[in-house]
Amino acid sequence: FAIPINTARSIALQIASGSASSAVYIGTPGFLGIILPQSTSTSPEQQAVDEQRYLEENSQAAVGGGATGTGGCIQNDAELTAPGAVAPVSHGVLIVAVFCGTAVNTAGLVPGDVITSVNGKPVRTADGLRSMTASYHPGASITLGWTGTNGTTHVSTVTLGTGPVR
Numbered sequence: 001f002a003i004p005i006n007t008a009r010s011i012a013l014q015i016a017s018g019s020a021s022s023a024v025y026i027g028t029p030g031f032l033g034i035i036l037p038q039s040t041s042t043s044p045e046q047q048a049v050d051e052q053r054y055l056e057e058n059s060q061a062a063v064g065g066g067a068t069g070t071g072g073c074i075q076n077d078a079e080l081t082a083p084g085a086v087a088p089v090s091h092g093v094l095i096v097a098v099f100c101g102t103a104v105n106t107a108g109l110v111p112g113d114v115i116t117s118v119n120g121k122p123v124r125t126a127d128g129l130r131s132m133t134a135s136y137h138p139g140a141s142i143t144l145g146w147t148g149t150n151g152t153t154h155v156s157t158v159t160l161g162t163g164p165v166r
Contacts, residue, residue, distance in 0.1 A: 030136040030160025033102025034109070036126035037094045044086050044114045047094040047126070052082040072110040073100035083112035087147040092116040093129045103158040109146060116153075117145035138162040
């Protein structure tokens with residue numbers, strides 16, 4: 001794949017000047033406040049298996065509620081465990097952990113819930129969710145569809161916060 005030098009130069013100058021466009025994203029992306037599984041599967045059950053394997057390989061082999069913090073949320077990823085239950089859906093993105101104090105935490109999402117859509121568009125993989133949310137800045141609102149571990153479906157608007165750089 002080749003990019004004409006004039007196009008590359010134009011984009012480089014745009015980045016250097018701090019000007020955003022459809023081709024150039026400037027700034028920190030918005031933060032949902034969740035940890036996603038280390039998996040490329042579209043199956044939340046398989047994502048949980050893949051996450052458990054990842055945690056075991058990286059000496060974090062705990063299984064339980066997805067978090068050891070208060071209210072099912074974590075303060076940092078050192079508190080991370082694999083979710084003990086997974087929402088009964090065939091596709092979507094498993095929530096491994098939720099950071100305390102984020103909009104997702106306030107909206108009631110917990111480890112084991114599965115995000116099924118963003119702004120009405122289906123989401124099937126962690127990378128897909130990252131791609132769908134990557135262009136939103138902190139303060140932007142998005143609508144999440146998700147299924148809880150008890151099988152109840154939800155739709156909620158959340159405002160993205162500031163957080164770690166992706």
